[in-house]
Amino acid sequence: MPEHAIEARELTKRFGDFTAVDHISFDVREGEIFGFLGANGAGKTTAMRMLIALSFPTSGSARVAGYDLLKQPEQIKRSIGYMSQRFSLYQDLTVNENIRFYGGIYGLSDNMLATRTRELLQRLGLENEAGQLVGSLPLGWKQKLAFSVAILHRPKIVFLDEPTGGVDPVTRRAFWEMIYEAAASGITVFVTTHYMDEAEYCDRVSIMVDGRIDAMDTPANLKRDFQAASMDEVFLQLARKATRGE
Amino acid sequence: MDRIVVDRITKTYVEGKGKSRKETTALRGVSFSCAEGEIFGLIGPDGAGKTTLFRILTTLILPDGGQARIDGLDIVQDFREIRKRVGYMPGRFSLYQDLTVEENMNLFASIFHTTVEENYHLVKEIYQQIEPFKDRRAGQLSGGMKQKLALSCALIHQPRVLLLDEPTTGVDAVSRKEFWDMLDRLKAQGLTILVSTPYMDEAARCDKVGLIQDGQLFSLDTPQGICDEFTDPLWAVAGPAMYELLQALRRSELVRTAFAFGDSHHVTLADPTREAETALLRWLADQGHPDLQWKRISPTIEDRFMAFSTESHA
Numbered sequence: 001m002p003e004h005a006i007e008a009r010e011l012t013k014r015f016g017d018f019t020a021v022d023h024i025s026f027d028v029r030e031g032e033i034f035g036f037l038g039a040n041g042a043g044k045t046t047a048m049r050m051l052i053a054l055s056f057p058t059s060g061s062a063r064v065a066g067y068d069l070l071k072q073p074e075q076i077k078r079s080i081g082y083m084s085q086r087f088s089l090y091q092d093l094t095v096n097e098n099i100r101f102y103g104g105i106y107g108l109s110d111n112m113l114a115t116r117t118r119e120l121l122q123r124l125g126l127e128n129e130a131g132q133l134v135g136s137l138p139l140g141w142k143q144k145l146a147f148s149v150a151i152l153h154r155p156k157i158v159f160l161d162e163p164t165g166g167v168d169p170v171t172r173r174a175f176w177e178m179i180y181e182a183a184a185s186g187i188t189v190f191v192t193t194h195y196m197d198e199a200e201y202c203d204r205v206s207i208m209v210d211g212r213i214d215a216m217d218t219p220a221n222l223k224r225d226f227q228a229a230s231m232d233e234v235f236l237q238l239a240r241k242a243t244r245g246e
Numbered sequence: 247m248d249r250i251v252v253d254r255i256t257k258t259y260v261e262g263k264g265k266s267r268k269e270t271t272a273l274r275g276v277s278f279s280c281a282e283g284e285i286f287g288l289i290g291p292d293g294a295g296k297t298t299l300f301r302i303l304t305t306l307i308l309p310d311g312g313q314a315r316i317d318g319l320d321i322v323q324d325f326r327e328i329r330k331r332v333g334y335m336p337g338r339f340s341l342y343q344d345l346t347v348e349e350n351m352n353l354f355a356s357i358f359h360t361t362v363e364e365n366y367h368l369v370k371e372i373y374q375q376i377e378p379f380k381d382r383r384a385g386q387l388s389g390g391m392k393q394k395l396a397l398s399c400a401l402i403h404q405p406r407v408l409l410l411d412e413p414t415t416g417v418d419a420v421s422r423k424e425f426w427d428m429l430d431r432l433k434a435q436g437l438t439i440l441v442s443t444p445y446m447d448e449a450a451r452c453d454k455v456g457l458i459q460d461g462q463l464f465s466l467d468t469p470q471g472i473c474d475e476f477t478d479p480l481w482a483v484a485g486p487a488m489y490e491l492l493q494a495l496r497r498s499e500l501v502r503t504a505f506a507f508g509d510s511h512h513v514t515l516a517d518p519t520r521e522a523e524t525a526l527l528r529w530l531a532d533q534g535h536p537d538l539q540w541k542r543i544s545p546t547i548e549d550r551f552m553a554f555s556t557e558s559h560a
Contacts (some may be wrong), residue, residue: 039418040390085416126433166415166444167289169548170555173506180489194418195445195507201488219509230508232419239420 001040005030005157005188006051013046019048022211023060030156033179035199038208039239045085045139045161049209051190052159058073065156066119073137078106081150081158081187089146091135095126098134099149105151109195120148147178151187158182160191164198176201180231196232210244247318249438250280255312257461262293272298274461274515275312280440280454285433287452288442289551295461296442297337298409303440304334317406330358333400337442338412339392343385347376349396351402358403369398372428374456390421396462397428408432409443414448426451447549457551466555469547476545476553478502479518482510486540494533500526505552510539512549 006028013021028034049055051064056156062069065079082088089098093209099120103113121127124144143163151158160179176198178207183189191202196200199205199219206216215222215238219231228234234240257273280286288296301307301315305325305531315357316319341350347472348362351373355362366373376394395412400408410429415423426448429439441452449455450469457465457472461506465472485491492511495504500522502514515522526541 041388102295162416166292166412168444169446169551170557171291173552176506184489194416196419196424200508203504225508236423237421239418242420 003030003031003126004060004063006034006064006190007053008047008060008062011047011050011057011062012059013043013050013055014058019091019211021050021057024208024211024213026206026213026216028157028188028190029203030188031186031204033183033191033201035202035205036190036192036208037199037235038192038204039242042208042239042242043211044208048159048161048190048192052080053077077157081153081155083146083150083158083160083163085161086154089134089142089149092133094131094133095121095137095145096130098145099152102149103152108153116152119155121129124148140167140174143167143171143175144178147175151182155187157188157190160189162192162194164193164195172198175239196230196235199231199235205231207238209242210236214238214241247282248279248315249284249317249503250278250286250302250440251313252279253277253298253313255299255302255309255314257295257307257309261441272402272461273302273309275536276458276461277312278454278456278463278466280295280438281434282438283433284453285439285441285451287449287455288440288458289444289446289449289455289460289547290442291444291555293457296458297411300442302335302336304332304409305329307362315419327506329482330403331406333403333405333408335396335400335410335413337415339384339396341384341392343401344383345380348380350395350399351380354399355402360403362402365402365404369401371431372401373398377515385537390418393417393425395419395434397425401432406437408437408439408441412442412444413445414445417424419518422448435554446546446551449547455547457547457554459555465550471549472550473545476550478514478553480543480545480549481513481515481523481540482507482543483513483538483540484510485535487535491535491538494530494535498526498529499511500529503556505549507548511538512552 004119009025010023011021024047036044040227050057051062053069053076064076067075069076071096099117100113121130147163164175179189193199204218206213222234226237253384254277255273256275258269258271261268276299290296302309303316303321305321305328308322309522317331319328321328351362376391387395399518412427452469455469455472456463465475492504492506495501495511495513500515502516504511504513530538
């Protein structure tokens, strides 16, 4: 096992003459909660899509979960979980059907799937809703379910793209407790968010500006270095320097 | 004069028939008012009834009970006239994705029998930021640009009342601040603005705030007034191992509530005395949390919201 869950080296993505991600290098330690911040259009989603092997870099390299991004993209996909910004479960399938579908994709055996489904429903308190269409659940429940499904196959790393957008404060906190639990169980968490209080919950954060990583450290160190009272201030100082539009 | 008056509005949705008939009550008697040149913030979780209220006030659906007036006009009797006077930005991006920025603007202007040229001064400040992309299809715009286009389209017919349903959801911190600066300038021009948001920090920028949950306003006041409703003494505590600290706080019988708030946890005590404070800190030290930063703080709107939501769920 490598010491780092993610190693990105000079990772770059160009679309025509536009450089969306501009030579970014960073390491994410195993079991770490890593916050990947940046303004809309800074290049976060493009960078994340490369790390989950959905898009190839123009140049540079990365190792994710111990696999080479260029040579072993399929192994990477099997070793990670991903919760996309747009809600990723099927609204017109039931809770049970969604779990079975994703379990099937990740190749869980029937036995294992049955056990994990039972555990998952129990942990979320969704036993009575197992037969309901996902579309009929409140947003907060959907998001907790989507996260649980994203780690159903016990991936080494889980990528979360704005998992708490539009969610109320109570549910956001419940969601972050699930993230802490996953991290405590050894899963590395790579998460983007627009809520700066959530940046404080991360072990380390990076802040992207115009396709580059302009700052990367623990929230406490960043606040000290930028002489800021909160991560919100750190973010504003950096993101206001952005020259390119969205 | 009050530009928006909402008086005991109720709404229940009915789905299916016979055995599969299902009723969902979205609004259980909501009342508030909003004066000229005021920003009213409707703050609440998904499913609280915010969007239903917007649809009723924009005359897209009818309430089951109660009344509402926009700019002095009745939402049921005078719906045609109301539609000319309100600008609406729905929560989901609802412009034509396959029309360009400019085509969308022209379409909305022509629907209201005006032109972009005629009312350019109204949208200039916002529209200028996306004008370099006027030939781009709306579907190809980034989140922040879509938001600016939607606001421009909502303003092009010179409305007197703006209804904005979660305009900043999914928008980054810098763009959110810019958006609220724009709202301040529109307010200064005399527009009345009703805006919903899940961001508690935005509540502080409203003149009046209504906290909504399960179809009811449980609090209606100025931002400061809402903070003042939180009367329990409140402390912030921070240390090196925050998650373990939160779990420890929840185990202690001395603690009534403990919630994560960014770089600290906010704590209320079952019995808020100096002795209880000392006992708690000593106990936490025994649990492996010595040298904590512990200080008394003033509550925020989010503290009030958390207290209400968790009490009502318990």
